[in-house]
Amino acid sequence: MIRFLAGRLAFAALILFALSTFVFVLFFVAPGDPARLVAGDKATETQLIQIRSNLGLDRPIHEQYLSFLGRAAQGDLGYSYRNQQPVLTLIANRLPATVSLVIGGVILWLSVGIPVGIMSARHPGGWRDRLGQGFILVGLSFPTFVLGMVSLYVFYFLPRQAGFTLFPAGGFKPFWPNPAIWAWHMALPWATVALTTAAVYARLTRGQMLEVMSEDYIRTARAKGVPEHKVVYKHGLRATLTPLVTQLGADIAFLLGGAIVIEQVYGLQGVGALAIQAVNNQDRPVIIGVVLLGGFFIVISNIVVDIIYSLLDPRVR
Amino acid sequence: MGGRMSADTEATEAPTIVQRGALALTVRRLLRDRASMAAVIFILLLVVFAAAAPLVEAWTGHSPIEQFRDTGLSTMGLPVAPNGEFVLGTDQLGRDVLVRLAYGARVSLLVGVVASLAAALVGITIGVIAGFFGGWIDAVLSRTMDLVMSVPFLLCALALVSVFGPSLALSIGVIVFFSWTTMGRVIRGQVISLRERDFVQASRSLGAGPLSIMLIDILPNLSVPIIVYTTMMIPSSIVFEATLSFLGLGIVPPAPSWGGMLADAAANSIYLVAWWLVIVPGTVLLLTTLSFNILGDGLRDALDPKARPVRLRRKRAKP
Amino acid sequence: MPVLEARALTVSIPTEDGVVHAVQNVSFAIEAGELFGVAGESGSGKSVMMQAILGLLPNADISGQVLFEGQDLLQLPARALRQMRGARIGMIFQDPLSSLHPYYTIGSQITEAIQVHEKVSATAARARAVDMLAKVGIANASERFDSFPHQFSGGMRQRVMIAMALILNPALIIADEPTTALDVTVQAQIVALLDQMRREFGTTVVMITHDLGLLSSVADRIMVMYAGNRMEYGPAEPIFRAPAHPYTAGLLRSSPAHYAAGAEVIAIPGKPPSLLHKPAGCVFAPRCANAMPVCTTQHPPVRQFSDGVHTQCWLEATPAAPATRLAAEQGRGASDGAPVVLDISDIELSFTTGGVFGRTGKFQVLKGINLSVRRGETLGLVGESGCGKSTLARVIAGLIAPSSGTVVLDGIEMSSLDPAGWRETRKHVQLVFQDPFGSLNPRRRVGAIIGDPFRIHGVAKGAERKRRVQELMELVGLNPEHYNRFPSEFSGGQRQRIGIARALALNPGLIIFDEPVSALDVSIQAQILNLMRDLQQRLGLTYLFISHDLAVVRQVCDRIAVMDKGQIVELAAAEDIYTRPQHDYTRTLLAASVVPPRPEDHADRQLVETIQWVAA
Numbered sequence A: 001m002i003r004f005l006a007g008r009l010a011f012a013a014l015i016l017f018a019l020s021t022f023v024f025v026l027f028f029v030a031p032g033d034p035a036r037l038v039a040g041d042k043a044t045e046t047q048l049i050q051i052r053s054n055l056g057l058d059r060p061i062h063e064q065y066l067s068f069l070g071r072a073a074q075g076d077l078g079y080s081y082r083n084q085q086p087v088l089t090l091i092a093n094r095l096p097a098t099v100s101l102v103i104g105g106v107i108l109w110l111s112v113g114i115p116v117g118i119m120s121a122r123h124p125g126g127w128r129d130r131l132g133q134g135f136i137l138v139g140l141s142f143p144t145f146v147l148g149m150v151s152l153y154v155f156y157f158l159p160r161q162a163g164f165t166l167f168p169a170g171g172f173k174p175f176w177p178n179p180a181i182w183a184w185h186m187a188l189p190w191a192t193v194a195l196t197t198a199a200v201y202a203r204l205t206r207g208q209m210l211e212v213m214s215e216d217y218i219r220t221a222r223a224k225g226v227p228e229h230k231v232v233y234k235h236g237l238r239a240t241l242t243p244l245v246t247q248l249g250a251d252i253a254f255l256l257g258g259a260i261v262i263e264q265v266y267g268l269q270g271v272g273a274l275a276i277q278a279v280n281n282q283d284r285p286v287i288i289g290v291v292l293l294g295g296f297f298i299v300i301s302n303i304v305v306d307i308i309y310s311l312l313d314p315r316v317r
Numbered sequence B: 001m002g003g004r005m006s007a008d009t010e011a012t013e014a015p016t017i018v019q020r021g022a023l024a025l026t027v028r029r030l031l032r033d034r035a036s037m038a039a040v041i042f043i044l045l046l047v048v049f050a051a052a053a054p055l056v057e058a059w060t061g062h063s064p065i066e067q068f069r070d071t072g073l074s075t076m077g078l079p080v081a082p083n084g085e086f087v088l089g090t091d092q093l094g095r096d097v098l099v100r101l102a103y104g105a106r107v108s109l110l111v112g113v114v115a116s117l118a119a120a121l122v123g124i125t126i127g128v129i130a131g132f133f134g135g136w137i138d139a140v141l142s143r144t145m146d147l148v149m150s151v152p153f154l155l156c157a158l159a160l161v162s163v164f165g166p167s168l169a170l171s172i173g174v175i176v177f178f179s180w181t182t183m184g185r186v187i188r189g190q191v192i193s194l195r196e197r198d199f200v201q202a203s204r205s206l207g208a209g210p211l212s213i214m215l216i217d218i219l220p221n222l223s224v225p226i227i228v229y230t231t232m233m234i235p236s237s238i239v240f241e242a243t244l245s246f247l248g249l250g251i252v253p254p255a256p257s258w259g260g261m262l263a264d265a266a267a268n269s270i271y272l273v274a275w276w277l278v279i280v281p282g283t284v285l286l287l288t289t290l291s292f293n294i295l296g297d298g299l300r301d302a303l304d305p306k307a308r309p310v311r312l313r314r315k316r317a318k319p
Numbered sequence C: 001m002p003v004l005e006a007r008a009l010t011v012s013i014p015t016e017d018g019v020v021h022a023v024q025n026v027s028f029a030i031e032a033g034e035l036f037g038v039a040g041e042s043g044s045g046k047s048v049m050m051q052a053i054l055g056l057l058p059n060a061d062i063s064g065q066v067l068f069e070g071q072d073l074l075q076l077p078a079r080a081l082r083q084m085r086g087a088r089i090g091m092i093f094q095d096p097l098s099s100l101h102p103y104y105t106i107g108s109q110i111t112e113a114i115q116v117h118e119k120v121s122a123t124a125a126r127a128r129a130v131d132m133l134a135k136v137g138i139a140n141a142s143e144r145f146d147s148f149p150h151q152f153s154g155g156m157r158q159r160v161m162i163a164m165a166l167i168l169n170p171a172l173i174i175a176d177e178p179t180t181a182l183d184v185t186v187q188a189q190i191v192a193l194l195d196q197m198r199r200e201f202g203t204t205v206v207m208i209t210h211d212l213g214l215l216s217s218v219a220d221r222i223m224v225m226y227a228g229n230r231m232e233y234g235p236a237e238p239i240f241r242a243p244a245h246p247y248t249a250g251l252l253r254s255s256p257a258h259y260a261a262g263a264e265v266i267a268i269p270g271k272p273p274s275l276l277h278k279p280a281g282c283v284f285a286p287r288c289a290n291a292m293p294v295c296t297t298q299h300p301p302v303r304q305f306s307d308g309v310h311t312q313c314w315l316e317a318t319p320a321a322p323a324t325r326l327a328a329e330q331g332r333g334a335s336d337g338a339p340v341v342l343d344i345s346d347i348e349l350s351f352t353t354g355g356v357f358g359r360t361g362k363f364q365v366l367k368g369i370n371l372s373v374r375r376g377e378t379l380g381l382v383g384e385s386g387c388g389k390s391t392l393a394r395v396i397a398g399l400i401a402p403s404s405g406t407v408v409l410d411g412i413e414m415s416s417l418d419p420a421g422w423r424e425t426r427k428h429v430q431l432v433f434q435d436p437f438g439s440l441n442p443r444r445r446v447g448a449i450i451g452d453p454f455r456i457h458g459v460a461k462g463a464e465r466k467r468r469v470q471e472l473m474e475l476v477g478l479n480p481e482h483y484n485r486f487p488s489e490f491s492g493g494q495r496q497r498i499g500i501a502r503a504l505a506l507n508p509g510l511i512i513f514d515e516p517v518s519a520l521d522v523s524i525q526a527q528i529l530n531l532m533r534d535l536q537q538r539l540g541l542t543y544l545f546i547s548h549d550l551a552v553v554r555q556v557c558d559r560i561a562v563m564d565k566g567q568i569v570e571l572a573a574a575e576d577i578y579t580r581p582q583h584d585y586t587r588t589l590l591a592a593s594v595v596p597p598r599p600e601d602h603a604d605r606q607l608v609e610t611i612q613w614v615a616a
Helices: A002-029 A034-039 A047-056 A061-073 A088-121 A127-141 A144-163 A181-212 A216-223 A227-243 A243-254 A258-267 A271-281 A284-312 B001-011 B023-034 B034-051 B053-058 B097-133 B135-149 B153-164 B168-195 B198-206 B210-246 B258-272 B275-303 C044-051 C078-084 C106-117 C122-135 C154-166 C183-202 C212-218 C236-241 C246-253 C293-297 C389-394 C419-427 C448-455 C462-475 C480-484 C493-505 C521-539 C549-554 C573-581 C584-591
Strands: C002-016 C020-030 C035-039 C062-068 C089-092 C171-178 C202-210 C220-225 C229-235 C302-305 C310-312 C338-355 C361-374 C378-382 C404-409 C429-432 C510-514 C541-549 C559-566 C565-574 C607-611
Touching: A002 A061, A002 A284, A002 B135, A002 B153, A034 A047, A088 A181, A088 A227, A088 A243, A088 A258, A088 A271, A088 A284, A127 A181, A127 B275, A144 A181, A144 A258, A144 B198, A144 B210, A144 B258, A181 A243, A216 A227, A216 C089, A227 A243, A243 A284, A243 C565, A258 A271, A258 B153, A271 A284, A271 B153, B023 B034, B023 C448, B034 B053, B034 B097, B034 B275, B053 B097, B097 B135, B097 B168, B097 B210, B097 B258, B097 C229, B135 B168, B135 C212, B153 B168, B153 B210, B153 C044, B168 B210, B198 B210, B198 C448, B210 B258, B210 B275, B258 B275, B258 C106, B275 C062, C002 C044, C020 C044, C020 C220, C035 C044, C035 C183, C044 C062, C044 C171, C044 C202, C062 C389, C089 C404, C106 C122, C122 C154, C154 C171, C154 C183, C154 C361, C154 C565, C171 C236, C183 C202, C183 C212, C183 C584, C202 C212, C202 C480, C212 C236, C220 C236, C220 C246, C229 C236, C229 C246, C246 C429, C246 C521, C338 C389, C361 C389, C361 C565, C378 C389, C378 C521, C378 C549, C389 C541, C419 C559, C448 C462, C448 C480, C448 C493, C462 C480, C462 C493, C462 C549, C521 C541, C541 C549, C549 C573, C559 C573, C559 C584, C565 C573, C565 C584
Parallel strands: C020 C229, C035 C202, C035 C220, C089 C171, C171 C202, C378 C541, C378 C559, C429 C510, C510 C541
Antiparallel strands: C002 C020, C002 C062, C220 C229, C229 C310, C302 C310, C302 C607, C338 C361, C338 C404, C559 C565
16 A cells, blocks of 8 residues: 555656646747746846846756756745746635635535436436436536536526626635625536536446446345345445546546636636636746646545545455 | 258257348447437538538628628627628627638537547557557556646646647647547557457467557457547537637637637627627537537447347336 | 245346247246256256346346245235345355455445344344354354455355355245356355255255256256256256256266267257247257157147156157267377377466565466377366466467476477567467357458468468368358358357367367367357367367366366366376376365266156146
8 A cells, every 4th residue: 555655656746747847848948038028028138137047047958947846846836927926826816716616516516417327327218317318418518618608698697687686797705704605606607617517427427327236246235135225325326436536536636727717707716717817928937837736736636536446445455 | 070060050040140230230220319310410511511611601791700890780889689681690890600600610620520530549549559568568658648637738738829829730739639548548448358358369379460460350349439439529629629719729810710709709798798699609519519429429329239228117016 | 835936937028139038937846945956058047037036137027926935926016025035035146256245345245134134233243144154164254254355265255145145044045056156176165065054054945057967966856947948847866867858868968977088979959049039839849859840830748757857848758868979989099109299398487466566476377387299189188267277278379478498389499489480380289269259359250260360371362261261161060151240140159160160270280279168058068079079080180178177178188187276286198087086186176076967768757747838
C-alpha cells in the first residue's frame, strides 16, 4: 500500500512537472513581449528593460525555467501582469464561487443520475428504461452553454417580463451571512451542471448495474432468500457504485480547475472566469497558475480515488 | 472414416442454421430501430443543408457576413424576428441567421467528423500498439494516455489559443489531442484480451509476424468498438468546437459557426430580446449531437445484440 | 412422501431468436435423505429446470406442478418462495469464485443467510457460522470468518458455499455442477464432503452434473436428461449396470475409460438439437443407433420396467451394444528405433512477479523438464491446473521462451535460430487448443482460417490453396462446401475439427493437443478422439497430448508423463502408470478419478407398464 502510494505520488509529480514544462515552453515560444504586456503601449525602452530585469526575462532560458519550476514547487506562481497581485491570491479569491458550484452540482447530479440509472437498469426494455435512456441521451447531447442560456431565458427573463423575479440573472453571493441568498443565486448554475453530468452518471450506473445483476453472486443472494430490494440495494448497488468513484473523482477535479462555461454563462466570478479574463488580457502568469492548479486538483483527486477504491474493493487492498 | 463422420455431423445441421451475413443482420436491426432511423435522416438532411450553403446564400441573396443595417435591424438597432425576407431572423449586426446557420453547419460537421476520425486513428494506432506489445511500450503509452487525461483540457486549450490565436486548424488539433485517449484506452483493453485469445496464439505459433497478427487477426475484431466510439466521438467534438467558439477561442469571426452565433447571442444578453438567436442555433446544435448519440447507441445495440436486454416477463404470481 | 416431486414440468424461455423449450414435460420424485443425480450434457435443461423451480429465472415460463413439503412451489407467491429459498432449500453453484460476493467477507455472507430468515443476534449468528465453517473443513474458522472470497482457494470457496447452503439445515440442497470448476483431487474431496454432510444432517441432495462417473459413485437414484426431456429415470445401480435408454447407454459407452489404448470409442454421432423446435418424434432419434421409423414421427411413450427404471423410448427392451469395431493395432506406438521428433532437456521457466513498485518475487513455473517424443507415438502430459503443463506446451510451440534449457525439434535447436529460422521451424510443430470457440478468429471465414498456414509460409495461393484447404476439410470430416462460412455457424465439435485441419495443413512433425476435448460434451469428445486416432494411423503423426483427465489420456497415449508443481514426477508407459504407479501424486490422481462402470449388454428387467405421451 505504501509502495503503491509512493508510485502514485511519483506519477502525480511527473504530471505536474510535464504540465509546468508545457506551459513554460508554450509561453516562451509565444510571440509577443511580456514586458510590453506588463507596461502597456506607452512604455519607453528603458522602462521595458527595467521590467525585463525585474521579471528575470533577461536571464538565459534554462535559468528562467529552473527558477520558474523552483518557485512553482514552493507554491509561488508569480504576479499578475495586470494588477501585480500574487496569482495565488487571485485564484484563492475565486475559489469560493467554483467550490460552491462543485459542491451543489455533485450532490444534485448524483441524486438524479444514480436513481435514474437504477430505475433504467431495474426494468430493462420497459418504459422506465426507455424514459431513463431518453434522459441520458438528451442530457449527454445538451451543450452546457445552450442549456444555461435556455434556462436563463426561461427561469429569469420570462418571469421578469411577467413582472416578478424567479431566479437572479447570475453573479455569486457568498455563503455567509445568508446561505439562502447564496443557494438562490447558485440554483440555476447547479441545475445546469447537474443535468448534463447526471446523464453521464445515469448511463454509467445503468450499464454497471445491468452487468452486476447478471453476476453469479446476485443469484447466490437470491438463492439464500434475500429479499429482492436487499438484493438490489445491498448486493447490487455496492458493486455498481464502487467503479463510479473513479469518474466522480475526475469530474470534481476538472470542475474545481474551473467550470469555465458555466461561470461564463452565469457571470460567476470563479476560477474559470478568471482564466477567460486572463486569456483575453494575455495575463500569462495567471493562465499558468490556473492551468497548474487544475493539474494539481486532478493529481490529488487521482490519489484520493485510489485510496477510497482500495477501501471499497477488498480485492485491490 | 472421414466420409462417415461427415455424414453424421451434417445430418442434423441443415434445418437449424439460417445463414445471414453479419452486415445484413446489423442493417436489419438498425432499420427496425425507429429512433436510429430518425437520427440518420436528420444527419443526412443536415449534410445536404451544409453542402447547399452557397445555394441558400444565392436563394436568399444574403451573404453570411453581410450586415443588413436597413432591413436586418429595427429602428432601435435591434435584430429583427423571423419574417419573409429573413426566414430565421437576423442577428445583432443584421446578418441573416439562416445563411449563417448553413455555413456554420459546415464548420460543425467538418470539425466533428475530421477531428473524430483523426482522433480515432491516433487512438486505434496507439491502443493497438500498446495493447499488443505490452511491456515497456505499453507502460510508456499508457502513462502518456493517463498524462493527457490528467490535463485540464479546456484550460490548456485556452492557454494554447491565447498564444497562437484562434483558428480552425488549432481547434481541430486541440480536439484531436484531447479526445484520442478514450479510444486509445478502449482499444488497448480490447487488444490485451484479444492478444491472449487462442486464435492469436495459433497465428503466432504458425509464425505470423506482429504486423500480420495486428492487421489480420486483431483489427477485424475491433470493428464494433471502433464504429461505436467513433460515432460517439463526433457529437463531443461538435460540442467541443462549439464551446471553443462560444468562448471566442474557435472559429474567427465574422466567419459563421454555431458556437460563435450563440456567443454573439450571449454577448450583452441580446438573446433575451431576440429568442431566435439562441433557439435556432441551439436547437440545431442539440438535434445534431442528439442524432449522433442516438445513432451511436443504435449502432452499438445492432452490432452487439448481447448488450440489449431481452424484455423480462413475469409469469409467477405476485405477492 | 417424497421431499420434492415434479409433475409434467415444462419450462420455456423467450429469447430474441424465439422460444427455447428448455424443459419439456419432466416428472420426478426425490425421496427424503437420498442423493438424487440429474445428469445431462450442456443444453439438456438440467440447471435451468432447478433454477426455474426456485424462481431464480424471472423471465422463464413455467407450467406443471412442483410439490415441496406439501406446497406447489409454482403456485407460491414470490414472498413465500423467497422464504423457502435458503431456509428450506439450499443451493450450491458451479463456480464458487463468481458465486460469492467479492466485496463482503465470507462470514457476513453466511450470517446474512441466517438473519434473513431468523431473528438472531449478530454474535449468535457468527457463532453458528463459525461452527458450520469448521464442520465443512475450514481450518481456523473463527479467523477465516473475516476473510474475503478472493483469499481462498477454489476448493475452500466451494466449502464456504456448502456451509452457506447448510447453515439453516434445509430439507433439500441443490448442488449445480458443484465440482466442475475444480481440480480432480479437490472434486473428490467436495463430493465426499457433500455425502458426509447429507448423512450428518439428514439432508436430501440433488446433484446436477454432466459427469456420469461422479454420479455412479454416490447417487441413489438418477435422472438422465437430453434436450429438455427426461430420457431415463430410476435407481442408479440398475441404470449404470445396464442402461435401458439408448442415449444413456451411448453416453456411458463414449467414456474412453472403457476402451483399450488405440481402440475406437463408440461415439454418439451427430450433435445436440436446437431447443427452438420441438420435433414430432423423439428428440434423440436423429442420433440414436436403435432408431426405428416410429421414432421420428411419434413422441415416445414412458416405459416402466420391473427394476424401477423408467425410459422415454419406443424400445421395449434394453438395447444391445452396437458392434464394436476392433482396434486396429497396427501402427500403434512407436518402436524404440523411430527417430526422435522432440527432445527437450532441463527446461526451466520463471517469472518475476510484482511491478516497479510492488513486492518483487520469483515464481518458478517449470523446474527442469526433460522429455523426448519419437515419431509416430503419443505422449500424454497429465496434471492439475497450475502444474505448468500448458505452459510447457507453449514453450515447445515456441510461444514462450524458456529461462534456460534446450528444445530440439527435428534435430534443430530452437534457441540458436535467427527469426527467419525460427519462422521456418513453425512448420514442424502445431498446436490444437482447448477452447473451440476461442481458437478460431470469429471474424474470418473457415477457409481463410485453415488456409492461414499456407498464407503465412507462402506455400500455396489462390485456387491451389482453396483445393488444399478443401482436402483438409474433407480429411477431418467437414463438408468442403462450408469453406465460406464463419466459425459461429459451426458447433463445438466441428470447430475442433477446424482447429485440427489447420494444424495438419503443413504436415508438421509434432502436433500438440492442449486439452482438445475437455471443453466438449462427452458424446462429442468420443468423436474427436476417434478422429485423432484415425488421422494418426493414416498419416503417421506424432502427438503430445495434454489433459487433466486420466481416462482420456490412458486411451489415447503410449507413454504418460505426470506433472505436478512444474516437475515431471513420473514418466512411464501408459499401462504401467495405471497398473503400477510409482509416485504418490500419481496414486492420488488415480484415486480421485471416478469413471462410470462399463455397461452390460443384457439386463434382467421386464416391461411393466407403458404410459402414452400426452402433450403438455
